Amino acid sequence: MNVIKYLTAVVAGVALLIGGAVGASAESTLEIVKKRGHLRCQVGPPSPGFYNLDAEGNWYGSDVDTCRALAAAIFADANAVQFQSVSTQARFTAMANGESDVLSRTTTWTLFRDTQLGLDFTAINFYDGQGFMVPKDSGITSAMDLKGASVCVLTGTTTELNLADFSRNNSLDIQPITFEDGNVRNDTYLQGGCDALTNDKSGLASNKAAFPNPGDHIILPETISKEPLGPVVRQNDSQWMDIVKWTVFAMVAAEELGLNSANVDEAKANMGNASVNRLLGTEGNLGEGLGLPADWAYQIVKQVGNYDEMYERSMGDGPRAIGIGRAGSQNDLWTRGGLQYSPPFR
Amino acid sequence: MADVVLAEGYRPPPTVQGTWFAWLRDNLFSTWINTLLTFGALYIVYFAVSGVWAWGITNAVWEAENRRVCFDILAERAQEQGVDELTGACWAGVISWFDSFIVGRYPRGEMWRINLGGLLLVVWMVPIWLPGVRDKIYVGFSTVFLYPFLGFYLFAGGEKGLFLQVMMSLAIVVLIGNTLNGYHGVRTGRSLPAVVIAGLGMKASSDKKQRNTLLAIFAAAFALAFWAQMDWALVSVEWNLWGGLFLTLVISGIGIAFALPGGIVLAMGRRSQLPVIRILCTGFIEVFRSVPLITILFMATTMFPLFLPEGFTLNKLVQVIVAVCLFNACYMAEVVRAGLQAIPRGQYEAAMAMGLGYWKMMGLIIMPQALKFMIPNIVGNFIGLLKDTTLVSIIGLFDILNMLKAVSQDVPWRGLHKEPLVVGAALFFIICFAMSKYSRHLEETLGGGTQR
Numbered sequence: 001m002n003v004i005k006y007l008t009a010v011v012a013g014v015a016l017l018i019g020g021a022v023g024a025s026a027e028s029t030l031e032i033v034k035k036r037g038h039l040r041c042q043v044g045p046p047s048p049g050f051y052n053l054d055a056e057g058n059w060y061g062s063d064v065d066t067c068r069a070l071a072a073a074i075f076a077d078a079n080a081v082q083f084q085s086v087s088t089q090a091r092f093t094a095m096a097n098g099e100s101d102v103l104s105r106t107t108t109w110t111l112f113r114d115t116q117l118g119l120d121f122t123a124i125n126f127y128d129g130q131g132f133m134v135p136k137d138s139g140i141t142s143a144m145d146l147k148g149a150s151v152c153v154l155t156g157t158t159t160e161l162n163l164a165d166f167s168r169n170n171s172l173d174i175q176p177i178t179f180e181d182g183n184v185r186n187d188t189y190l191q192g193g194c195d196a197l198t199n200d201k202s203g204l205a206s207n208k209a210a211f212p213n214p215g216d217h218i219i220l221p222e223t224i225s226k227e228p229l230g231p232v233v234r235q236n237d238s239q240w241m242d243i244v245k246w247t248v249f250a251m252v253a254a255e256e257l258g259l260n261s262a263n264v265d266e267a268k269a270n271m272g273n274a275s276v277n278r279l280l281g282t283e284g285n286l287g288e289g290l291g292l293p294a295d296w297a298y299q300i301v302k303q304v305g306n307y308d309e310m311y312e313r314s315m316g317d318g319p320r321a322i323g324i325g326r327a328g329s330q331n332d333l334w335t336r337g338g339l340q341y342s343p344p345f346r
Numbered sequence: 347m348a349d350v351v352l353a354e355g356y357r358p359p360p361t362v363q364g365t366w367f368a369w370l371r372d373n374l375f376s377t378w379i380n381t382l383l384t385f386g387a388l389y390i391v392y393f394a395v396s397g398v399w400a401w402g403i404t405n406a407v408w409e410a411e412n413r414r415v416c417f418d419i420l421a422e423r424a425q426e427q428g429v430d431e432l433t434g435a436c437w438a439g440v441i442s443w444f445d446s447f448i449v450g451r452y453p454r455g456e457m458w459r460i461n462l463g464g465l466l467l468v469v470w471m472v473p474i475w476l477p478g479v480r481d482k483i484y485v486g487f488s489t490v491f492l493y494p495f496l497g498f499y500l501f502a503g504g505e506k507g508l509f510l511q512v513m514m515s516l517a518i519v520v521l522i523g524n525t526l527n528g529y530h531g532v533r534t535g536r537s538l539p540a541v542v543i544a545g546l547g548m549k550a551s552s553d554k555k556q557r558n559t560l561l562a563i564f565a566a567a568f569a570l571a572f573w574a575q576m577d578w579a580l581v582s583v584e585w586n587l588w589g590g591l592f593l594t595l596v597i598s599g600i601g602i603a604f605a606l607p608g609g610i611v612l613a614m615g616r617r618s619q620l621p622v623i624r625i626l627c628t629g630f631i632e633v634f635r636s637v638p639l640i641t642i643l644f645m646a647t648t649m650f651p652l653f654l655p656e657g658f659t660l661n662k663l664v665q666v667i668v669a670v671c672l673f674n675a676c677y678m679a680e681v682v683r684a685g686l687q688a689i690p691r692g693q694y695e696a697a698m699a700m701g702l703g704y705w706k707m708m709g710l711i712i713m714p715q716a717l718k719f720m721i722p723n724i725v726g727n728f729i730g731l732l733k734d735t736t737l738v739s740i741i742g743l744f745d746i747l748n749m750l751k752a753v754s755q756d757v758p759w760r761g762l763h764k765e766p767l768v769v770g771a772a773l774f775f776i777i778c779f780a781m782s783k784y785s786r787h788l789e790e791t792l793g794g795g796t797q798r
Contacts, residue, residue, distance in 0.1 A: 045742075045752075048755050049757075053446075053749075054756055055445070057450060057453075082584070085748075087742055090741065090742070097651045097652045098651065210761035320757045
């Protein structure tokens with residue numbers, strides 16, 4: 001795997017040099033996408049909750065829904081998306097060389113990535129953070145109790161670096177045991193090969209739900225890192241960036257206004273509330289500024305749903321969701337103490 | 347009756363020699379140490395097999411909606427049997443994903459096209475294996491040069507250009523002719539043209555007349571096929587929906603079909619007397635052989651698009667197939683070169699002394715002998731190629747390996763990763779073992795094996 005890492009570095013380096021030059025002369029992403037007739041959306045190798053394949057070969061998950069919403073806004077057809085599954089090592093290269101229009105996969109917004117990779121982060125649609133899981137009968141109740149503990153972690157991820165930082169800052173002398181494959185890591189943890197398991201908390205919740213006896217394990221309260229996740233676009237295309245950003249906001253705004261896929265038609269016909277009318281394009285034409293049809297946000301809500309519907313379908317309690325409660329979390333609406341907040345649509 | 351004179355020290359022949367009992371006694375229980383070792387080894391085998399057997403068969407769950415149900419069933423059984431916990435395979439997940447393993451994300455409504463394509467390939471190639479069939483070499487060539495067009499259109503669908511329309515008509519006519527030829531070959535040992543000529547009562551006619559008649563029949567059949575499938579069109583299935591074992595076989599199948607001829611050309615080039623050709627071929631072989639396949643795949647799919655004009659994107663699958671073909675042609679070239687070098691100089695000289703030119707010498711004298719020696723190596727390379735294609739999963743094609751891995755991320759089957767990999771291992775074993783058995787069979791029928 002070292003060969004691959006080395007390669008990735010070289011490929012990404014050259015890609016940036018050339019990508020920068022190409023990017024300057026580019027026609028706008030919206031024009032390219034419209035001409036092509038469908039959106040090219042980059043996701044990763046299947047990852048529960050965010051993007052995964054079902055037994056019929058269809059993609060589903062919250063990041064998948066974000067792309068479907070984008071397609072609904074542009075084409076009024078949520079199915080006008082081609083999903084590209086790109087390995088983690090090649091994800092930024094596939095953006096730089098123009099293969100993908102938008103990157104919608106669990107990629108943490110950091111200053112380095114925002115400034116050095118020729119990319120722009122648009123908006124945050126999921127707040128995640130790294131935590132620990134331990135067996136209940138270990139008696140551990142806080143991450144501070146992990147002194148000298150062995151912790152199972154995936155290698156080559158920010159998770160591994162965060163763990164090292166946390167161990168050093170708190171003089172815990174944690175012994176990381178690294179893995180390439182999440183399933184092998186989980187099996188090792190279940191067989192007692194390490195004292196604790198660390199991952200993003202969304203990942204921990206979905207790992208735990210898949211254990212033979214989920215009740216035997218607890219997720220510790222501490223969150224040791226910030227992992228703001230959201231769609232990413234190429235740098236220097238502010239129109240395209242606006243479209244992606246406001247697509248995310250439109251889903252949050254719909255929830256704030258109490259609109260969902262079931263009642264949006266009625267709300268559109270009634271024309272009662274001025275904010276609703278502006279969002280749905282029946283009053284004024286906000287879509288014009290984005291280069292989109294007036295009913296772009298209506299199409300998003302109608303075909304994909306509001307933020308809450310997307311969350312419940314993939315993350316919450318739906319039949320194919322991974323079971324992370326939303327109430328009281330950072331992903332709740334700002335009116336209920338969360339961080340999901342949409343700038344005004346006017 | 348003459349007395350039988352027994353030599354001194356005579357012992358009667360052992361009565362049980364050659365039976366399984368004697369074999370056991372001689373090989374496994376000859377001394378008490380061996381007896382002990384035998385029982386020890388048997389115990390280890392029992393220990394290993396019984397564990398796997400219990401996991402995969404006795405405790406396994408075959409019907410469940412999701413993995414949680416599997417766990418619940420196992421917990422229930424554990425309670426019934428009075429044990430703490432049972433571990434067992436959850437084959438239900440594999441069963442519900444099985445179509446995905448085979449065809450990936452290919453639309454389920456169009457799966458018949460893959461099945462039909464596979465079936466036609468088998469029908470096409472069956473005459474090669476049947477005794478008594480004439481002109482097998484043409485069957486082989488048409489499989490490599492015509493079947494791909496038919497298969498491609500079945501799998502990809504969409505708009506048929508004129509070229510594809512022509513090639514498909516040819517393919518259909520040749521397929522029918524090929525099958526009839528095989529049928530007559532098995533029944534009477536005669537080739538199809540001979541049967542047709544005899545049927546028309548033209549045995550006595552001149553060669554030219556016979557040939558023209560055959561050509562006319564062929565042209566008529568071609569026109570008929572061309573006309574019949576003019577309006578026939580299939581729904582387009584984009585390459586990014588291709589996946590699973592189907593994609594693995596497409597990549598490796600094209601790789602295998604190209605590697606051998608490509609390798610022969612490169613090997614002959616490398617041994618050529620002409621410096622330009624020799625240097626070009628040597629350079630090409632050395633460059634491609636010195637770089638890992640994964641590097642070539644990465645270069646082809648992520649670096650190559652950077653040099654193309656804006657908005658111009660190449661089909662990733664085509665890039666991968668080209669990379670696999672070139673890479674394996676280079677390996678094959680070295681295998682072929684080794685085979686060529688094993689042929690004594692006398693053979694070349696004898697061929698030249700008979701006045702054969704370079705191509706005739708190679709085609710009639712050298713290659714047939716050399717290829718026989720190469721069979722084990724060639725098949726070894728083919729097996730390696732098939733397994734190497736799983737590398738395309740790293741660059742994001744959903745080949746069988748990626749589909750096997752995706753099961754553990756699908757929420758209903760979250761964490762189910764051993765069972766799919768067991769199935770994948772079994773599929774690969776079946777294919778690779780069949781290839782290696784077929785190579786043994788080829789060696790025996792071609793006589794290459796007897797010379798060892």
